[in-house]
Amino acid sequence: MSLTTFLQHCLTGISLGGAYALIAIGYTMVYGILRLINFAHGDIFMMAGYFMVFAVSSMPWPIAIVVVIVGTIILGVAIERAAYKPLRSSPRMSIMISAIGMSYFLQNLATYLFSALPRAYPEIPLLKRIFQIGDLSASLVTFVTPVLTVLLVIVLMSIINHTKAGMAMRAVSKDFETSQLMGIKINNVISMTFVIGSALAAVGSILYFTDRMSVTPFSGALPGLKCFVAAVLGGIGSIPGAVVGGFLIGICETFLVALGYSTFSDAFTFLLLIVMLLLRPTGLFGEKITDKV
């Protein structure tokens, strides 16, 4: 493999990883607050893909992007209200099962509404323009994805660490009842988590599907699972962890495909999960327990 092809694959991998990272953040944040693996998250990402298909056909793309993000946020919050909120005081397993149900519901709803045939994903001419840096060439989206990911993560981290709302989120993630005693409305904080997670999934979906060119009702399933693995790999509950996990999986996957092992690239991701859980169950950046009694 020449240096150019190596760098070319690196670029592709980093770009794919960026999209994964954005989705993985949604898993890790919801887990941080609710201790719930939101299995429907990958399907929210898929629905965002369909939203884009329909939005672009009736409006210019910059407006369509905004509409897709808003639509995905509404979907994410609605799912939380309908499927998770009523189970707030139930055992955790019940919410988990509800999440799995919601995942299948969305897949089947999409099949029913849009049929299982792949739909062409709209091309945004600007994002598809080919750029050349030295010997490397790629479409703009490949360059934009990692930059945008890093920017969004920086914004997100500063919201969480330096604003009042972020402080409330950190408090709620540790102790529901005491947060309530401070006057924090738990449900608002949870909704806010779903707003952020869904918005990032919408952005991730635009970046991901622009490179893939088609959407099916099952397009969210495998990327969803991989991003879940990314979140676990980085240490579920940790946002920087999810980002590192996302990039790691994106790069590994791309190189396996490049080396001719594309059949094994998905299996490798899950192998990584098993090895990680065996060696370091809390993940790379997993929560350290600082409680002192």
Added chain:
Amino acid sequence: MSMLEIKDLKVNYGGIEALKGISFRVEEGEIVTLIGANGAGKSTTLRAIMRVVTSGGGSIFFEGEEITSMDTQKIVNKGIVLVPEGRRVFPNLTVLENLKIGAYLRADQAGIDKDIEHVYSLFPRLKERHWQMAGTLSGGEQQMLAVGRALMAKPRLIMMDEPSLGLAPLVVKDIFSIIRRIHDEGVTVLLIEQNANAALKIANRGYVMETGRVTLTGTGEELLNDQSVREAYLGKSK
């Protein structure tokens, strides 16, 4: 009109009657204490007042207004705060952030800054450690932080659930002198304690609770000298 009035309050926990209809009142400017053994329903009473558990009957009035089914957020806004049992500081927030989150419902930044300084003057240790994660503080420091955090809401009534639990005797003494000082600054105090002796000494009035009922009431002095209280809670016979 009493500041806080509880009438026939009942609470059920999954089929178990934790409170079987208790009534008591707290007048403005008093220190009132609820004493009783483990499982008597003292913590449940405070949690029902804050509405983090739902009551199964009875009513709660604060300054003449019924707050029985109000949101916790509104109750905090009315001026009632609870320092929960076991301190429950947010271990993943710094000391300063814990204080700020106590003022979550307030918007007067200048007032908040002033009150942070005030809490620091009550507890100089917190100022020294304001940048530390609260989870790394000692038990006594965490208790101070929990009290300081509650004061940040500018309460009119502060309720404390076992503030001396698990603390060294010297620290317990500190905590009680702080309670007195908060009271001197004009905050009404409702105190739950297993350390009945210390609690009754600083309290104007006290109520004795047994298995979900109030069984005895009187001034702090009266209860300290009451034969049955002395035997049951103060460990002194005769």
